[in-house]
Amino acid sequence: MKIANRPSAPTWADLATTDLPGAKAFYQGLFGWTGDDVPMEEAGGYGMFLTGGKYVGGYGPCMAPGQPVSWTCYFQVADADETAAKVAAHGGTVIAAPMDVFASGRLAVFADPEGAVFGVWQPREHEGFGVIDQPGSVCWFELMSREPEKAKAFYTAVFGWGALGSQHAGPATYTEWQLEGQAFSGMMPMTEDFPSEIPARWMVCFAVEDCDRAATRVTELGGTVTVEPTTIPPGRFTVVSDPQGGYFSLITLAAQP
Secondary structure (H helix, E strand, O other), X not given: OOOOOOOOOEEEEEEEEOOHHHHHHHHHHHHOOEEEXXXXXXXXXXXXXXXXXXXXXXXXXXXXXXXXXXEEEEEEOOOHHHHHHHHHHOOOEEEEEEEEEOOOXXXXXXXXXXXXXXXXXXXXXXXXXXXXXXXXXXXXXXXXXXXXXXXXXXXXXXXXXXXXXXXXEOOEEEEEEEEOOEEXXXXXXXXXXXXXXXXXXXXXXXXXXXXXXXXXXXXXXXXXXXXXXXXXXXXXXXXXXXXXXXXXXXXXXXXXX
């Protein structure tokens, strides 16, 4: 990821779950994280995952009936209200209108024209990630899209991202999202091989020291491996879900030359 906590770049990820104690136990067992509940009733059960005393993400209960268990990717913005207007103007949907989160910052949640959910964060006291790109922390955000050209137009208009095509996805063209020429996230085209019931979505990827061992640990803790560990140019990669159904990916990054 290399860049975070700056305008238009990744800044946070959080888990909405139906079982907070179960989720905490799973992620502690997998990554060694600790959970720190926000000590205010108004927080509604929200808390922070930490590794080595540094923030790696958040957690909270699913707030609406039927809300799926999921990780949400957030990008930093200077003005959440202005971003909401851009999202609506370019075919997206405002799911949660901009709101203040105590003195921490201002938050909003959207869906792009395909329905992939993401959030934005306008920081005040809470800057965002305390650590990235280290084992047990976020190292990449990835959009899965059936209409990559439409997605490029939308996110370029909303965030000003650049989009560089590469061949990380085998025969399909993988897109790297860029800021000032530096890649920070990606987009995987959803080909006909993807089951139709799988919607467009953003996925969080965490770095691990040993992808195969981590995948085994996922199953030991009651989770599911949905894409077996495989080697891709950036490293050794797998897609998994926690026991409540929250999908995410794991990667052991290849050594850089």
